[in-house]
Amino acid sequence: MDVILETFIVLGKFLYYFLESLVYKIIPKSKKDVAGEIVLITGAGSGIGRLMAIKFASLGAILVLWDINEEGNMETCRLAKEKGGEKVFAYKCDCSNRQEVYRVADQVKEEVGDVTILINNAGVVTGKPFLNTPDHMVERSFLVNALSHFWTCKAFLPAMIKANHGHLVCISSAAGVIGIKGLSDYCSSKFAAFGLAESLFFELKLIKGSKLKTTIVCPYFIKTGMFDGATTKCPLLLPILEQEYAAKKIVNAILEEQVYLLMPKIVYLALIFKQIFSPNMLLALAKYSGVDTCMANFRGREKANEDQNETEKDHQS
Secondary structure (H helix, E strand, C coil): CHHHHHHHHHHHHHHHHHHHHHHHHHCCCCCCCCCCCEEEEECCCCHHHHHHHHHHHHCCCEEEEEECCHHHHHHHHHHHHHCCCCCEEEEECCCCCHHHHHHHHHHHHHHCCCCCEEEECCCCCCCCCHHHCCHHHHHHHHHHHHHHHHHHHHHHHHHHHHHCCCEEEEECCHHHCCCCCCCHHHHHHHHHHHHHHHHHHHHHHCCCCCCCEEEEEEECCECCCCCCCCCCCCCCCCCCECHHHHHHHHHHHHHCCCCEEEECCHHHHHHHHHHHCCHHHHHHHHHHHCCCCCCCCCCHHHHHHHHHHHHHHHHHC
16 A cells, blocks of 8 residues: 555656746746855866856856866956945965865865855866877866765765755766767766756755755856867757857856756757667767767867967067
8 A cells, every 4th residue: 555655646747847837937036136146167268168157247146266277267256246236255276176176165164154156167188099199188087077076075065954955057968868979988987067966966865954056057068268170060950059149048047046058959969869779870860960970070269279379479570
């Protein structure tokens, strides 16, 4: 009898949550107020990290900016203050270094306070075929893209649990749920980041009375320079995302406390196709959409910066 009763209860919950999700598709969730919240963003010195910082500054949040690039981070700090950020704190931090993460985290707690919204955004990409990927870059991919999430969460989650208030945000990738040719170390590390974030979601939600929130973001390539040279064969079906669009969607997902955000929406379908299509069907779809050749002309941010510096030198000479 207990099994039958529990089965009916689960089915009832399924129906309730299904109807709830339909309602939210029609009537958007109300957005939470983040004024006064302490928002920490890793990789804030450029790209999506910078744009998210600017948006949170305009919403009245207290900002803590982390980046290994001190110059870029200070520029983000300046821009955030211009957009209304009254309290913006910039720290140089190498997220691949566990001891440094813990040290800077203690500094933040002492100088700013307990972080209430943690956005793990820092990332690196190698963009080479598996056998051409240097061992040290494999290690760095995991240190920055995955293991740093362990250190930051361990540093700031205890205070969130104690206060029963907080929000963990993981910027993973579409390459964190679907394998892509030429991104073996990146995909692996982003899969790991996704797994950690999803595991924490269930762990925290199963704490009785827990009000902690989790948002997991999986975007396709974004025009930040990080994936400079990456291409798409079907821009209408699988576009390379504009920075402003991606940042707006991510911040909105955090404000609406969405658990998952996949961009573009076809990534949701791709996850379903993975489960029901044969491997050969998936290969055919990959070739049709251009996923098989998307990294063929990859240059990346470092190469793009090198070329830009060379161009500037040519102009000066």
